[in-house]
Amino acid sequence: METQEKPGRDNLRHRLVDAAERRIGEQGLSGLKARQVTADVGCALGALYNAFEDLDDLILHVNARTLDRLAAAFAGAHRAGESAEETIAVLAQTYVRFALENRMLWSAVFALALPEGRSAPDWYVVRYRALIDQIADPLAKLRPDLSPEELQLRARTLFAAVHGVVRLFLEARFLAVPQDRITPEVAALVKAMTRGLSAAE
Amino acid sequence: METQEKPGRDNLRHRLVDAAERRIGEQGLSGLKARQVTADVGCALGALYNAFEDLDDLILHVNARTLDRLAAAFAGAHRAGESAEETIAVLAQTYVRFALENRMLWSAVFALALPEGRSAPDWYVVRYRALIDQIADPLAKLRPDLSPEELQLRARTLFAAVHGVVRLFLEARFLAVPQDRITPEVAALVKAMTRGLSAAE
DNA sequence: AAGATTTTTGAACATTGTTCAAAAGATCGG
């Protein structure tokens, strides 16, 4: 039901995702209102609930696009003949850069809190897993001793650690940090982690 | 206005924070409703807005309590004559344990998103800084080469990295992880980081 | 006790997400 989708520019679903993406990109996730986005598109309020389950469903589609763009940035960041350490460092910097250049949309990916008991659909989780796989790949060279499951877990840890730093710094929740400090801090973190990781346990 | 506060058990502000803390602890941040919490306390709806600026203000007071309890747990985790590496490892495990035992309240600390332009008040930021200081302390022994500012920044990075791992795993946003995997993953992360950190740059 | 001041109240308002019966439009058999 979700997988086959006519990509026509006039498709209502597509137009709604476009408009929602614009709104979130400009005003943030909390700036997305059902009435606003349907007005942008020029349809009735109720039409949104024909096209999508609810607002969260629409947001998931915007977030899926963002994850796809990040995955593409990851894929484009590789250089042939790089060491695994270098690849991981490049991916981390790519992540920081992407987050900085897509603050609102990137925040929305992690700010969306599904209600208790409702989990993200498969077509969405797939995108997240694709990101993790791009990290697990170079990590496997650094840690040939880990099983595939452990590798997957460790890649998620690495992702979450970098993500946590970027997020806490970017949200400026407590005290703002000059933005040019984020890049070297993440670099130091990743350097420390890849050094530590390459050493045998 | 915020600093002097009669701690009496019958103080309305105090009772409201109690009730809000209970509600958040049980139903999560989104389970806190103005009507609900005032009914719990047995006052009128509007009374909440005499006692606090708004709901966010009330939540900040609940979160401040949580931060205080975490700070106390940090302070109680130290052993005399520990190495700096050990101290940091213990703090990280203390953090994981605290987050697991106070999931809802701990989530609320980071889930609260102040509206654009509104930043946390000083009496709140102080508590966050106290936590960071407890990390910067042992870190200073590992990295005597860093200036106080760099140390503060690096401590926040360390905190954010561990925080990111705990958060992403606990929220189970994408795929749930068995809870007993969190502790060893964080241990591996911190081990890698302290190893990397102790090496000269 | 009377007046002034402070606190408390809860009805009213504004904003939102969501539903759903009715209207409009599309499809198709004859």
Next chain:
DNA sequence: CCGATCTTTTGAACAATGTTCAAAAATCTT
């Protein structure tokens, strides 16, 4: 081309919720 049937779209209505504020109640002052 008409009418019947199905699909899509509509937007008024509803429910939940944060917030305000004029009036009522309580407290304090003299």
